[in-house]
Amino acid sequence: MIGVELGLMLRRRRVWLCWVLLCALPALVAVLLATTRLAPAPGQGPAFLSAVVSNGQLFPAAALALVLPVFLPITVAVVAGDAVAGEASSGMLRYLLVRPVGRLRLLVAKLVSTAAFVLIAVALVTLTSYVVGVAAFGFGPGASLGGAGGITSLSGAVITPGELAVRTAAVVGYLALCMLALGAIGLFFSTLTDSPLAAALGVLAVVVTSASLLPLDAAAALRFYLPTTHWLAWIDLYRVPILWTAVRQGAEVQVSYVLVAFGAAWANFATKDVTS
Amino acid sequence: MAVWRDVAAQRFSRRWLLVAAGAAGLVAAGAVPWPAGAVDVDATALRRRILGSVPPHVGYAESTGRLGLPQIPQLESAIALFTSTTRIRAFVAGSDRWRVDQLTPAGERDTYRLDGVEYVWDFGGDQLTRVVGEAPIRLPRAADLLPPELARRLLRLAPADPVTTLPARRVAGRTAMGLRLTPSDPATTIGTVDIWADPATALPLRVEVAPHTGPPLLTSELLEVDDRTPDPSELTPAVPPGAATVSTSAADVSGALRQLDAPPPPAQLAGRSRMPLSGTPDARLPGVGIYGTGLAAFALIPATADLAGRVVDNAAVAGGTMVEVPSGRAVRLATPLVSVAARTSRRSGVLLIGTVVPELLEQAVRELPARRRRA
Incomplete structure (x- = not known):
């Protein structure tokens, strides 16, 4: 079942379009920065963007910061919202459930498929932006000193190529988890409606609501539990030594969202009258 | 048919109850504080202990200020310390060997103090600055808001003002003993200064500064702390390839004022x-x-x-x-x-x-x- 769902996802053109667009936006920014050399001032613009012109290896981090607030959530909303509602809207869901397939098993397969989508999306953005970043901005000042491959951490110490690979892998995993939490919410919404668009808009409504509450002092008590609060915690992985506090808290919150949203999807879908 | 509906409704409610209970459990795990143990505290002795030593530690703190100050041109970053949340990481070996990082979403600004000399690393500026000399007063910085430093500074300013005991509370996973300093000068806007410190080391873990009426408007708390002496590599500023190294004197500020x-x-x-x-x-x-x-x-x-x-x-x-x-x-x-x-x-x-x-x-x-x- 999981293999079938993964195959189905990989055959969908909209999935590939999402990945291409996610990779294209950072590439466009890299081209613009490389041609104009007009990087944002330090402390302004997305994280790391002001520093990439001096070291292209920082560009994956800048690219992730670029796509994280809007583009990545939109693609996750589209794919996750389509998971069950898409089958219902095309009239396939009742035929799917006629087969000896448990509803829980179907939901698990859909969640795994969503997880694969977000993991591939974040990994593709990271890999393509590394290639584009190095091509556009080079390996940084360390190259001339025989230190090619290293980057300057936020704390000033140099991160070696090996450390950079490990830290970047951790960033990919963390962001994939953050997006999987959204995907699980999308899966839940997808069981509530037969309209993939409505489910996707529901996910985006969650993102917008969370982002709107985040800066409000009046919502301080809720801040820790908002899904978007911890999205930027991965930046702490580029400090020396790594600060795990926010990453750990963020991972706990995102896993909780996955569990609760998937549980809600299961609670709703298990006894739902499927007529589509 | 009616029987089927009853069964379905029962299963429906049981599943939702299970999910709701799980969600409530997860929220409670993060929101319900652990009870603090009982600690015998002599507030005056605790003040003396806090002022008497700078225990080595490595920790992560968050300071939140809600002072409602207006924007003052050229002082925006100092004002922000008292009007927003500041993330701080500290590596303290002693009063003259420490490093305090101000962590921002776009970078880091680290202050090092090594044997009487201060260094400031600014990721945004890609620059390490060596500061020579010491100005009589300076702008506030993140290091001033670290609970141990803030607590000592406030207690030092009011050595004769009365202190009373506060109930213990859990801070950074520890039971912390508390004291309340009540300024006696009626001209001050500060109503109370509440400090919670580790019973074993007297390291201040949480500080709350409140006006005469209303809730605390400046709160600083160590969320994680380790009583270890930082590694020398953590206290030594690094100069990465391509970064600038400059030296400035505290007298430069004097020159600007002159x-x-x-x-x-x-x-x-x-x-x-x-x-x-x-x-x-x-x-x-x-x-x-x-x-x-x-x-x-x-x-x-x-x-x-x-x-x-x-x-x-x-x-x-x-x-x-x-x-x-x-x-x-x-x-x-x-x-x-x-x-x-x-x-x-x-x-x-x-x-x-x-x-x-x-x-x-x-x-x-x-x-x-x-x-x-x-x-």
């Missing part, structure tokens, strides 16, 4: 005497004065007419009260913890800021002579 050609600060303002300032001889700050003692003190800082004028405008927009002065314009702004006053004339300006009631700053701004340039 250009204002401000007259010497009066010996007394609003009934408060000017306090002697420390600092290295080359870093004297012309025109700057600190008035009052303890937690009821304010600073007089000369400024350009343009800067003071913008502060007057911003403070007026933020609800400040205009003050009648013989020449120029003046305003005073009261926030629950900090009062600000500014006066500007055609050629010069002055700022007053402190933890004193606004009436005191209004009196001070009236008493100031017209700050003409010296011949």
Whole structure:
């Protein structure tokens, strides 16, 4: 079942379009920065963007910061919202459930498929932006000193190529988890409606609501539990030594969202009258 | 049919109950505090212990200020420390060997102190700055808000004010014993300073500063702490390839103030005497004065007419009260913890800021002579 769902996802053109667009936006920014050399001032613009012109290896981090607030959530909303509602809207869901397939098993397969989508999306953005970043901005000042491959951490110490690979892998995993939490919410919404668009808009409504509450002092008590609060915690992985506090808290919150949203999807879908 | 509906409804409710219970459990796991154990505390002894030592530690803290200060041009980053949440990481080996990082979403600003010399690493500027000398007063920085430093600073300012015991509470996964400092000077805006410290090391873990009425407006807490001595590599500033290294002197700030050609600060303002300032001889700050003692003190800082004028405008927009002065314009702004006053004339300006009631700053701004340039 999981293999079938993964195959189905990989055959969908909209999935590939999402990945291409996610990779294209950072590439466009890299081209613009490389041609104009007009990087944002330090402390302004997305994280790391002001520093990439001096070291292209920082560009994956800048690219992730670029796509994280809007583009990545939109693609996750589209794919996750389509998971069950898409089958219902095309009239396939009742035929799917006629087969000896448990509803829980179907939901698990859909969640795994969503997880694969977000993991591939974040990994593709990271890999393509590394290639584009190095091509556009080079390996940084360390190259001339025989230190090619290293980057300057936020704390000033140099991160070696090996450390950079490990830290970047951790960033990919963390962001994939953050997006999987959204995907699980999308899966839940997808069981509530037969309209993939409505489910996707529901996910985006969650993102917008969370982002709107985040800066409000009046919502301080809720801040820790908002899904978007911890999205930027991965930046702490580029400090020396790594600060795990926010990453750990963020991972706990995102896993909780996955569990609760998937549980809600299961609670709703298990006894739902499927007529589509 | 009816039986099937009953069964379905039962399964439906059971599943949802299970999910709801799980969600509630997850929220409670993060929200319900662990109970603090019982600790015998002598508040006076605890104050003495806090002031007596700087235990080595490595930790992560968050400081939240809600002081409602207006924007003051060129002081935005200092003001932000008291009007927003600041993430701080500390590596402290002793009073003269430490590193404190101010963590931002876009970078990091780290202050190192090694054997009397300070270094500042700024990721945004890709620059390490070596600071030579020591100015008598300086702008606040993240290191000042670290709970141990904030607690010691506030306790040092009011050595004779009474302290009482507070109930223990859980801080950074530990049971912390508490004390409350209540300033005795009625002129201060600070109503209480609450400090919770580790019973074993007397390391302050949480500080709350509250006005006379209302909740605390400045809270700083170590969320994680380890009682280890930092590794020397953690206390040594690194200069990455391509980064700039510059050296600056605390006297540079003095030079900037000297250009204002401000007259010497009066010996007394609003009934408060000017306090002697420390600092290295080359870093004297012309025109700057600190008035009052303890937690009821304010600073007089000369400024350009343009800067003071913008502060007057911003403070007026933020609800400040205009003050009648013989020449120029003046305003005073009261926030629950900090009062600000500014006066500007055609050629010069002055700022007053402190933890004193606004009436005191209004009196001070009236008493100031017209700050003409010296011949």
